Amino acid sequence: MKNIIILILVASIGLNAGYIKESVEAHKKGEHKKVASIYQKACDEGKASACYNLGVLYMGSKGITTDTKKAIKFYKKACDAGFESSCYNLALVYEKGKVVPKNMKKATKLYMKACTKNDGAACNNLGMIYRAKKDYKKAIDYYRKSCSSYDNVGCSNLAYMYEQGSGIKRNYKEAIKLYDKACKGGVAMACSNLGHMYENGSGMKKSYKKAIELYTKACDSKYARACNNLAILYVEAKGFKKADTKKAKELFEKSCKLGLNTGCDNLKLIK
Numbered sequence: 001m002k003n004i005i006i007l008i009l010v011a012s013i014g015l016n017a018g019y020i021k022e023s024v025e026a027h028k029k030g031e032h033k034k035v036a037s038i039y040q041k042a043c044d045e046g047k048a049s050a051c052y053n054l055g056v057l058y059m060g061s062k063g064i065t066t067d068t069k070k071a072i073k074f075y076k077k078a079c080d081a082g083f084e085s086s087c088y089n090l091a092l093v094y095e096k097g098k099v100v101p102k103n104m105k106k107a108t109k110l111y112m113k114a115c116t117k118n119d120g121a122a123c124n125n126l127g128m129i130y131r132a133k134k135d136y137k138k139a140i141d142y143y144r145k146s147c148s149s150y151d152n153v154g155c156s157n158l159a160y161m162y163e164q165g166s167g168i169k170r171n172y173k174e175a176i177k178l179y180d181k182a183c184k185g186g187v188a189m190a191c192s193n194l195g196h197m198y199e200n201g202s203g204m205k206k207s208y209k210k211a212i213e214l215y216t217k218a219c220d221s222k223y224a225r226a227c228n229n230l231a232i233l234y235v236e237a238k239g240f241k242k243a244d245t246k247k248a249k250e251l252f253e254k255s256c257k258l259g260l261n262t263g264c265d266n267l268k269l270i271k
Contacts, residue, residue, distance in 0.1 A: 019050060032063025043074065048081035055086060068099040079110065087114040088122045095125070104129070115142065120151025127157055136167020147178070152185030160193065163202070172203020183214065188223035191215075196229065199238075208239025219251065224258035227251045228266060235270070245270060 019042040026034040036057055042050030055074035058067045072093060078086035091110035094103045108129060114122035127142035140161050146154025159178030162171045176197060182190030195214030198207045212233060218226030231251035237243040249270050255263025 019047065023053075030063070032057075032061070036064055043077070046081075048078045048083040048086070051075075051078035051081070052083050052086040052089075055089065059089075068093075072100065079113070082117070084114040084117040084119040084122070087111075088119050088125075091122065091125070115145065118145075118149045120146045120149030120154055122146075123149060124151050124154035124157060127154065131157075131166075136161065140167050152182040152187045152190070155179075155185070156182035156187045156190035156193070159190065163193070163197070172197070176203055183217070186221075188218040188221035188226065191221075192218040192223050192226035192229065195226065199229070199233070208233065212239045219254070222258055224255040224260035224263060227255035227258065228260055228263040231255065231263075231266065 019038055023035050023038040026032075026038060036054065039050045039054045039057065043054055051074045055071045055078065057064045058071035058074065060066045072090065075086045075090040075093070079090055087110045091107045091114065093099060094110065095107035096102070108126065111122045111126045111129070115126055123142045123146035127139045127146060130136075130142060131139035140158065143154050143158035143161065147158050155178045159175045159182065160166075161168055162178065163175035164170070176194065179190045179194035179197070183194055191214045195211040195218065197203060198214065199211035200206065212230065215226045215230035215233070219230055228251070231248040233239055234244045234248040234251065249267065252263050252267040252270060256267050
């Protein structure tokens with residue numbers, strides 16, 4: 001959330017130089033309540049980005065008492081003013097159902113509003129919603145829009161649809177291209193999935209060396225399945241001169257601590 005606030009401040013600096021400068025200075029000094037009052041004044045003056053930032057602060061920020069009712073109120077105000085990031089955050093609140101009753105109908109509607117303004121993350125979440133409903137055609141449409149809106153998670157999910165042939169003709173070449181793009185964009189899951197394709201020679205020449213490189217990158221980014229897959233390569237001496245159960249144990253343990261039950265099971269077996 002903090003990163004989002006900074007991005008909004010930078011993006012809005014030309015239009016709202018006064019309140020932006022004042023809030024940044026207060027933030028640097030640790031004057032959190034003053035930051036909130038600056039945002040409040042700007043929000044009252046009709047600046048949607050300030051209302052959004054107020055929502056972020058009240059949802060849980062250092063020096064500010066959490067008030068989810070206020071957060072939702074300010075998210076809604078910014079969303080109604082056409083601030084797509086606020087629509088996205090409000091949709092997350094309704095989808096997760098932790099601070100308000102879960103309401104997928106409202107969440108979907110808000111994601112759609114943000115997606116129509118090219119919010120890539122919102123489009124990706126819509127894709128996930130429709131994929132869960134097994135409406136693969138709509139899922140693919142939203143993943144594609146997400147990817148074209150520079151959301152690398154959307155590119156990764158679209159790659160998966162191509163790899164599996166879900167709702168679209170299987171196309172390893174397109175999957176590889178999209179996974180590679182997403183991996184380079186920092187999506188650990190994409191690196192892991194691409195590593196799996198190299199390990200199995202899906203649509204390309206099998207390469208344990210490349211699989212190890214990609215699994216390592218994803219595991220270093222704390223993607224549990226990649227740690228588990230890399231451990232298996234160590235056990236089976238695939239891509240290595242000999243098996244290394246010590247290294248495999250470390251990796252299974254890491255994947256287990258990251259929440260992968262398979263990693264926990266494999267750790268018990270190797271012990």
